[in-house]
Amino acid sequence: MKKKHFVKFLVSFLMIMVMIGGLSAAPIADDQEPVVLRIIETTDLHGSLFPYDFINDRESSTSLAQVYTYVEQERAKDQEVVLLDNGDMLQGQPIVYYYNFEKTDSEHIQASVMNAMGYDAASVGNHDIEAGHPVYDKIVKEFDFPWLAANALDEATGNPYFEPYTILEKNGVKIAVLGLITPGIPNWLPVDIWEGLFFDDMVKTAEKWVPIIQARENPDVLIGLFHAGVDYAYSGTADQMYNENASQLVAERVEGFDVIFTGHDHIATNVVVKSPEGNDVYIVGAQSAARTVGSVEIVLDPDMWGHYNIRTITTENVAIADFPASPAALSAFGYAKDEVMDYVSKRIGTITETISTRESFWGDNKFVDLIHSLQIDLTGADVSFAAPLSLDASINKGPIYVRDMFNLYKYENLLYSMDMTGAEIDAFLEYSYKKWYNQMADENDHLINFKKDADGKLILNERYNTYDTVTRYYNYDSAAGIEYTVDVSKPAGDRVDITTMSKDGAAFDMNKHYVVAINSYRGNGGGGHLAAAGLTKEEYTTRVLSSTLADLRFYLIKEFEKRGTVEPKVDNNWKAIPELWVKNGAELDFPLFYK
Numbered sequence: 291m292k293k294k295h296f297v298k299f300l301v302s303f304l305m306i307m308v309m310i311g312g313l314s315a316a317p318i319a320d321d322q323e324p325v326v327l328r329i330i331e332t333t334d335l336h337g338s339l340f341p342y343d344f345i346n347d348r349e350s351s352t353s354l355a356q357v358y359t360y361v362e363q364e365r366a367k368d369q370e371v372v373l374l375d376n377g378d379m380l381q382g383q384p385i386v387y388y389y390n391f392e393k394t395d396s397e398h399i400q401a402s403v404m405n406a407m408g409y410d411a412a413s414v415g416n417h418d419i420e421a422g423h424p425v426y427d428k429i430v431k432e433f434d435f436p437w438l439a440a441n442a443l444d445e446a447t448g449n450p451y452f453e454p455y456t457i458l459e460k461n462g463v464k465i466a467v468l469g470l471i472t473p474g475i476p477n478w479l480p481v482d483i484w485e486g487l488f489f490d491d492m493v494k495t496a497e498k499w500v501p502i503i504q505a506r507e508n509p510d511v512l513i514g515l516f517h518a519g520v521d522y523a524y525s526g527t528a529d530q531m532y533n534e535n536a537s538q539l540v541a542e543r544v545e546g547f548d549v550i551f552t553g554h555d556h557i558a559t560n561v562v563v564k565s566p567e568g569n570d571v572y573i574v575g576a577q578s579a580a581r582t583v584g585s586v587e588i589v590l591d592p593d594m595w596g597h598y599n600i601r602t603i604t605t606e607n608v609a610i611a612d613f614p615a616s617p618a619a620l621s622a623f624g625y626a627k628d629e630v631m632d633y634v635s636k637r638i639g640t641i642t643e644t645i646s647t648r649e650s651f652w653g654d655n656k657f658v659d660l661i662h663s664l665q666i667d668l669t670g671a672d673v674s675f676a677a678p679l680s681l682d683a684s685i686n687k688g689p690i691y692v693r694d695m696f697n698l699y700k701y702e703n704l705l706y707s708m709d710m711t712g713a714e715i716d717a718f719l720e721y722s723y724k725k726w727y728n729q730m731a732d733e734n735d736h737l738i739n740f741k742k743d744a745d746g747k748l749i750l751n752e753r754y755n756t757y758d759t760v761t762r763y764y765n766y767d768s769a770a771g772i773e774y775t776v777d778v779s780k781p782a783g784d785r786v787d788i789t790t791m792s793k794d795g796a797a798f799d800m801n802k803h804y805v806v807a808i809n810s811y812r813g814n815g816g817g818g819h820l821a822a823a824g825l826t827k828e829e830y831t832t833r834v835l836s837s838t839l840a841d842l843r844f845y846l847i848k849e850f851e852k853r854g855t856v857e858p859k860v861d862n863n864w865k866a867i868p869e870l871w872v873k874n875g876a877e878l879d880f881p882l883f884y885k
Contacts, residue, residue: 325461325598326369327588329513332357333375333553334415334578336382339403340627341615344384344634345696352580355615358407360583360608362616369587370460373408376553376576377415377471377517380425384696385630390425391840392633398425399626401432406622411456413469414439415517415553420702422483438469438515441495443488451487454499457507463590463598466509468499472518472554474525474534480704480810480837492518492536496544504546510598511588514540514547519555520573538563541571548600549586551575557753558582558607574605582607634693639850642857644687648884650678651726651738651766652876653866656858657685661699662770662807663859664849669707669836671807672791673715673771675819679764681756682884690850695843702841704810708833712800714823716788719769721822724782725761730871737778737866737875740882748882757882765817768864772798776866778875792863805835809842 332354341353365371379400380386389398404412414437418426430437430452440454458465473489496514503509519535526533533539537552538561545566552559552575559575574584585608590598620627649655662674679700710718728739740748741758749758774788788798812819815830825833838845850856866872 322592324592324601325463325590327372327460327463327465327511327586327590328364328367328369329372329374329549329551329584329586329588330357330361330364331374331376331515331551331574331576331584331586332580333517333551333576333584334378334556335375336378336417336579337380337386337400338383338579339385339399339623340620342627344630345693347634347693350579351611353610353615354403354407354580355619356610356613357580357583358616358619359613360610361407363613364585370463372410372458372460372465374467374513374515374551375404375409375412376515376551377413378417378553378578379404379412379415380421380429381417381702382579384634384693385626387696387702387843388630388633389626390421391844393629394424394428397432398429399623401429402626403619403623405432405434406619409433409435410458411436411438411467411469411515413437413515413517413553414442414452414471416472416475416478419471419475419484419487420479423485438467439471439517440468440499441470441473441490441492443490445486445488455503457509462592462596463511464507464509465511465513466503466507467513467515468496468503470495470514470516470518470540472534472536473532476814478811478814478816480706480814481831482837489532491531492516492533493540493543494531496540500544500546510590511548511600512546514550516540516550517553519557520552520559520561520575521555524555537575538573541565541573545569547571548588549574549603549605551584558584560584560605560607570603572603572605574607576607580610582609584608634691634696636692637689638692638695638847639690639853640855641685641687641690642855644684645858646684647678647680647682647763648684651763651883652880653872654768654860654862654864656860657698658768659770659860660856660858662768662861664846665705665807665842666771667849668705668838668845669807670805671707671771672793672804673710673769674807675718675767675769675812676809677764677767681754681763690856692847695846695850699843699846701809701811702843704840705838705842705845706808706810706813707835707837708806708808708813709803709835710806710823710833712788712798712802712804714825715769715772715804715806716786716800718767718819718823719774719776719786719788720783721819722765722767723776723785726766727776727778727785727866728875729781730778730875733868733871733874734878735871735875736879737872738879738882740879755885761817765819767812767817767819770861770863772863774864776864777868778866778872779868792861810837 343350436453436456439452455468556578576584587604589601645657661676665674683697739760
């Protein structure tokens with residue numbers, strides 16, 4: 291028996307004893323019907339408010355406007371609907387960027403839409419924190435519902451910076467919702483963005499708050515709303531503190547949850563695990579960009595003392611593409627769509643040829659070199675590190691618009707200049723190419739470092755319809771400003787040979803200090819490159835020489851406006867060898883990336 295159900299049983303038992311003792315109580319009518327709850331979760335919306343892709347100027351198949359149609363359908367049934375969101379709403383499509391940083395003198399469109407839809411609660415996501423204090427401190431006041439993150443603590447007080455949990459009542463049923471955020475934020479984001487906050491361990495926080503909720507609220511249903519994934523091994527171990535994706539760990543280690551909704555990993559999750567006392571905990575997560583929603587039906591039976599006991603829990607992931615967009619939503623918020631279309635359609639320059647991230651995985655290329663050149667121009671750095679941030683993005687020949695910068699640079703990273711020695715630069719690149727390229731046995735082997743199963747076979751990722759790689763493409767950092775080769779016939783750690791500086795042909799010196807241009811995600815330890823270079827976490831901040839005040843995309847827009855016409859060039863400062871092996875390996879692997 292779950293602890294909370296035992297508490298209810300004990301309360302009922304004591305009340306019966308009171309009645310036997312001659313005092314009166316008012317039992318619930320015997321014919322009272324069960325209550326049906328429908329709990330709907332969206333997560334990782336990333337600005338997908340309308341069925342329109344502002345970046346690529348085309349219709350899209352899923353959106354929050356379509357979710358609204360599904361929600362209204364469910365509200366029309368004989369059930370109680372709870373609508374929840376699981377974070378990462380303030381980054382992605384230009385519409386949220388526009389309201390984050392451009393149109394800041396009015397209510398945020400995300401708040402306007404979610405308030406109109408009648409959300410009951412939401413959790414805070416890491417990309418919501420990425421928007422910065424001015425954005426999330428403003429929007430939390432605009433929401434008509436609580437924004438939850440029990441483990442995002444105010445360093446000054448030790449108390450939750452956001453609300454830790456909320457209580458919802460639906461037709462007499464008392465529902466507690468505990469919110470948690472992935473604690474990995476300090477590894478990815480510059481301290482200015484989350485200054486004054488501390489992100490505590492998820493399991494530790496749940497262990498603290500669940501007994502408080504049970505004692506203080508005695509809810510009929512306890513829901514976890516966690517902006518974190520289910521695969522704790524993704525970037526750590528089960529027993530590692532501050533695990534990025536600890537949702538399942540919480541379910542298995544903290545007694546009391548009935549349902550846990552997940553996010554952050556963009557995966558449609560639907561599993562059942564056992565709590566410490568052997569009770570079922572249902573873990574449900576939706577896909578990103580409103581492709582699916584998590585939908586849970588809970589049927590509860592009333593007891594004679596006014597409490598409700600769970601009879602059944604049924605879970606599903608509902609695809610949203612088949613639902614039409616809500617005409618009411620499109621009509622009410624069409625002004626925002628029109629305004630943002632004007633914003634992203636602003637011409638900022640011209641590009642002389644089409645470039646694509648598809649070029650980025652096999653060697654030096656024009657797409658990433660464009661980022662390198664802009665980073666060096668902006669910082670005056672000796673060396674630049676950059677990676678393709680999208681698997682399949684392109685900028686087409688001709689006029690360049692604001693929307694194109696969201697393809698060129700996907701995330702709202704700041705741009706740092708950092709102090710690194712030659713030896714650290716070398717170790718950084720050895721780590722990058724260790725994760726990126728396979729040690730090829732011969733000219734018929736794979737170039738890309740794919741994950742393999744126990745039988746040595748490549749692992750197909752059904753979500754992306756590509757094969758899993760050892761690390762994600764956004765960790766495939768190359769360098770500009772130095773001349774080097776990568777010998778894929780050699781073992782990891784002994785592949786990179788840096789010879790000279792690109793600018794003046796001076797010999798590259800392992801002992802010399804260089805100024806390096808690097809984005810804030812990588813500069814705060816994201817991907818593990820700086821750790822592999824021998825820097826401690828405490829050193830990351832001390833090595834930063836300068837930082838942009840706005841995100842890198844803002845400066846890229848200004849740079850395009852300044853240049854007018856951009857002619858993409860590849861500087862051929864690095865290449866992978868042996869060249870025949872690399873050529874054959876790329877031809878073998880290209881169809882595994884792009885089907």
